[in-house]
Structures are given as structure tokens and as C-alpha cells.
Amino acid sequence: xxxxxxxxxxxxxxxxxxxxxxxxxxxxxxxxxxxxxxxxxxxxxxxxxxxxxxxxxxxxxxxxxxxxxxxxxxxxxxxxxxxxxxxxxxxxxxxxxxxxxxxxxxxxxxxxxxxxxxxxxxxxxxxxxxxxxxxxxxxxxxxxxxxxxxxxxxxxxxxxxxxxxxxxxxxxxxxxxxxxxxxxxxxxxxxxxxxxxxxxxxxxxxxxxxxxxxxxxxxxxxxxxxxxxxxxxxxxxxxxxxxxxxxxxxxxxxxxxxxxxxxxxxxxxxxxxxxxxxxxxxxxxxxxxxxxxxxxxxxxxxxxxxxxxxxxxxxxxxxxxxxxxxxxxxxxxxxxxxxxxxxxxxxxxxxxxxxxxxxxxxxxxxxxxxxxxxxxxxxxxxxxxxxxxxxxxxxxxxxxxxxxxxxxxxxxxxxxxxxxx
Ligand code: SAH
Ligand code: TYD
Ligand code: ZN
Numbered sequence: 001x002x003x004x005x006x007x008x009x010x011x012x013x014x015x016x017x018x019x020x021x022x023x024x025x026x027x028x029x030x031x032x033x034x035x036x037x038x039x040x041x042x043x044x045x046x047x048x049x050x051x052x053x054x055x056x057x058x059x060x061x062x063x064x065x066x067x068x069x070x071x072x073x074x075x076x077x078x079x080x081x082x083x084x085x086x087x088x089x090x091x092x093x094x095x096x097x098x099x100x101x102x103x104x105x106x107x108x109x110x111x112x113x114x115x116x117x118x119x120x121x122x123x124x125x126x127x128x129x130x131x132x133x134x135x136x137x138x139x140x141x142x143x144x145x146x147x148x149x150x151x152x153x154x155x156x157x158x159x160x161x162x163x164x165x166x167x168x169x170x171x172x173x174x175x176x177x178x179x180x181x182x183x184x185x186x187x188x189x190x191x192x193x194x195x196x197x198x199x200x201x202x203x204x205x206x207x208x209x210x211x212x213x214x215x216x217x218x219x220x221x222x223x224x225x226x227x228x229x230x231x232x233x234x235x236x237x238x239x240x241x242x243x244x245x246x247x248x249x250x251x252x253x254x255x256x257x258x259x260x261x262x263x264x265x266x267x268x269x270x271x272x273x274x275x276x277x278x279x280x281x282x283x284x285x286x287x288x289x290x291x292x293x294x295x296x297x298x299x300x301x302x303x304x305x306x307x308x309x310x311x312x313x314x315x316x317x318x319x320x321x322x323x324x325x326x327x328x329x330x331x332x333x334x335x336x337x338x339x340x341x342x343x344x345x346x347x348x349x350x351x352x353x354x355x356x357x358x359x360x361x362x363x364x365x366x367x368x369x370x371x372x373x374x375x376x377x378x379x380x381x382x383x384x385x386x387x388x389x390x391x392x393x394x395x396x397x398x399x400x401x402x403x404x405x406x407x408x409x410x411x412x413x414x415x416x417x418x419x420x421x
Pocket of ligand 1 (some may be wrong): 075085119121141143
């Protein structure tokens with residue numbers, strides 16, 4: 001499988017427009033990544049022919065400011081029993097989620113018989129702490145393999161897609177939720193109107209809907225173009241989220257910036273009028289105006305930077321190949337699908353990618369066909385260069401793999417710009 005993906009004949013195409021999934025307004029496309037695969041389609045070689053491709057393009061709504069994709073994949077092709085992503089794969093993220101859960105237990109869940117629902121609970125990385133605290137909870141996630149990992153730890157999970165009908169069923173069965181939590185999931189859901197109607201129906205009158213997702217401001221500022229892939233159907237900003245939730249009788253009352261995944265915002269949403277709005281919301285909106293997050297020129301400049309990164313990364317990898325260097329990838333991330341397929345990077349430039357997730361090992365990376373191997377293949381015979389596709393876990397990985405650099409190895413970073421360290 002050395003066959004390269006479609007050549008990047010696309011790039012910026014500002015003339016395309018399509019209707020906004022949130023408000024029906026006009027969305028102006030600002031980048032087209034071309035033909036891209038389902039980003040988590042890590043499949044064994046004999047099944048690679050089943051990989052689904054689509055056109056990955058993003059635009060900005062001229063009315064409500066929501067950044068969104070032009071085309072939608074069937075949800076069951078992304079999230080299913082064999083979905084390989086495991087949220088517990090990073091020690092840093094495990095710590096993050098146990099802190100989130102502890103904070104809920106001490107604050108929002110301190111009343112009598114509290115109930116928490118998580119949308120996108122995956123392998124139970126957050127609910128583990130909630131469950132151990134003896135709090136009533138329910139995780140909802142359609143990815144059966146990941147949900148099974150949670151269930152085996154005694155966590156209550158329902159293998160299904162959260163949407164309005166399911167939310168109403170949960171309320172009838174368990175009563176209202178004091179907290180509805182969701183991390184790195186809400187932005188994945190094109191039919192988010194149904195989610196928000198469900199949240200409004202399930203939330204207790206004084207309950208909190210707390211969700212965290214990668215932040216458009218950080219993506220734009222740092223040229224994190226690889227945060228654009230199928231699962232990130234929306235790229236949220238404080239402005240677009242505030243306007244969106246208001247359409248469903250909800251209100252954005254607090255925002256908090258987090259460092260996870262290169263920059264995330266945690267949004268706290270309540271039923272309209274239930275709580276006082278914190279000054280953090282206004283302050284974030286002011287910062288977004290300074291950043292130009294509704295200005296087409298901001299997105300055009302981002303597009304130019306993406307193409308510079310692509311050209312420099314490909315030139316570097318081609319030079320290393322010409323010199324006969326050994327180059328591998330580190331972290332079989334969803335992000336790497338956008339990088340390899342947009343840049344046309346195959347096994348001729350990156351011979352394999354190592355990843356600690358057992359479900360991904362032995363498979364081929366979607367589109368690029370780069371084989372995924374266990375970290376032992378990296379440490380056993382260090383390459384000369386490694387492209388860090390899991391750059392959001394740089395600190396954790398570089399600490400773990402200290403031996404690589406001690407052995408003369410060099411990391412290749414490509415965001416915010418291409419550099420070798
Ligand atoms: N919360 C974890 C997992 C994020 S991965 C973390 O932050 O690391 C996104 C998860 O959302 C996947 O496990 C996927 O199966 C799930 N998901 C996708 N659509 C969903 C929906 N409609 N309802 C609930 N979960 C959904
Ligand atoms: P992540 O960046 O969380 O996800 P995304 O798919 O959203 O881009 O994925 C990190 C990947 O890197 C995941 O497959 C696990 C892997 N990984 C390692 O192989 N070793 C590590 O030490 C860490 C932290 C992650
Ligand atoms: Zn809109």
C-alpha cells in the first residue's frame with residue numbers, strides 16, 4: 001500500500017457557499033482539503049478497500065459565525081463497534097478527566113442523589129471517577145468496543161447515539177440530569193440541533209451542561225490545520241456557541257480556556273436565565289474580535305500558511321529520503337489523516353507510524369496506507385527522524401521517549417510551522 005492519496009489540487013476555494021446547519025444562513029467556504037478518508041478508519045490490510053472517502057471542506061457562516069464542514073459522513077461509518085480511539089491512551093488526559101470528575105463531585109453534584117450524563121463517554125476515562133464516588137451516572141456512546149471497556153469497570157453505559165429521542169427516554173427512566181458533560185464529542189455531531197433539544201429536555205432546572213472542544217481561536221492562531229478532519233464537523237468559537245445554544249432555550253454562562261489538544265474551551269451552558277453570566281464570556285468575545293474570527297481575511301491568511309507548511313514538510317521529507325535517512329511517524333492520530341492525505345505523504349516518505357493503542361496496531365493508516373506498529377518497534381531500533389503526529393501529547397511522549405534523542409534521533413514538528421528539534 002504505497003499508493004498515494006489524491007494529489008492536492010484543491011486548497012483555497014472561497015467562491016463555494018452552502019447553507020448553515022445551525023441557522024440556515026450562508027456559509028462561505030475557506031478551505032478545501034480535497035478527498036479525505038474517515039480519519040479513524042485504521043483497518044487491517046485486507047479491509048482497506050472498504051475505506052470511505054469524502055470531500056473535506058470548511059466554511060464560515062456569515063450570519064452566526066459557526067465554522068463547519070460542507071459535507072457530512074453517515075455517523076455509523078465513523079462511530080461503530082470497531083471505532084479504535086481510546087480516550088485513556090494518554091496519562092495526561094487520564095489526569096485531566098479525573099480532575100474534571102472530582103470537581104463535579106465537589107460542586108455540581110454535591111446535592112442529594114445527583115445524576116450525571118456523559119455524551120461520548122468512550123472507554124470511561126471520566127466516568128470511572130464518578131462511578132467510584134458512588135454517583136448515579138449514564139454514559140452514552142455508539143462505539144461499542146470502547147463502551148465495553150467502560151462497562152467492564154462497572155460504569156453504566158448505553159451503546160447508542162445521544163439525540164433528542166434518547167434524551168427524553170433517559171429523563172423518563174432516570175429523572176433530570178444535574179450535569180450533562182461532553183468532551184471532544186459535541187463538535188463531532190452534525191445533527192447538533194437534536195443534541196441541544198435533548199439537552200434542554202434532560203437538564204434539571206438548575207443543572208449545568210458542560211462541554212469542552214478544541215478552540216477555533218487556537219487552531220487559527222497556530223495553524224493547526226490537522227484539527228480539521230471528518231469528526232470535527234464544527235470548529236467552535238465562543239461567539240458561534242453562544243448564538244447556537246440560544247436557539248434552544250439555553251444560555252452560555254461561563255467559558256474557560258484549557259491547554260488540552262493544543263487549546264480547548266470548556267463551555268458551561270444552563271437553561272436560559274438559570275444562572276448569572278460570568279464576565280469570562282464577554283472577555284472571550286472581545287478577544288475573538290481582536291483575533292478576527294469572523295473576518296474572511298483571517299481564514300484566507302490561514303489557508304496561505306497551511307500551504308506553506310505542506311510545501312515545507314514535503315520538501316523536508318523528500319530531502320531526507322534522498323539522503324537515505326530513516327523516518328517514521330509517532331502517534332496514529334486522526335490528525336495525521338489530514339496531514340498525510342493533504343500533503344500526499346505515503347510509505348515512501350514515512351515508513352511506519354508507532355502507536356500505543358492495541359486496536360490500531362497491525363492496521364494501515366487511512367488513505368496513506370502507512371502501517372501502524374507498536375512503540376516497541378520504535379524503541380527497538382530507533383529511526384533517525386520521527387514526525388510527531390501526536391504533537392498535543394509532546395511533553396508526555398518526549399519524556400517517555402527520551403532515549404530517542406539521546407540516541408541522536410530528531411523530532412519533526414509541522415505546526416505552527418515545520419521545524420526539526
Ligand atoms: N470524551 C472522550 C472521547 C472523545 S472521542 C475524550 O474526550 O477523549 C468522541 C466520542 O464521541 C467517540 O467515542 C464517539 O463514539 C462518540 N460519539 C459520537 N457521536 C455521538 C453521539 N451522538 N452520542 C454520544 N456519543 C457520540
Ligand atoms: P490524540 O491526539 O488524542 O487524538 P486524535 O486522534 O484526536 O488526533 O491521539 C493520540 C494518539 O497517540 C493515540 O492513538 C494514542 C497515541 N499515543 C501514543 O502512541 N503514545 C503516547 O504516549 C501517547 C500519549 C499517545
Ligand atoms: Zn449560521
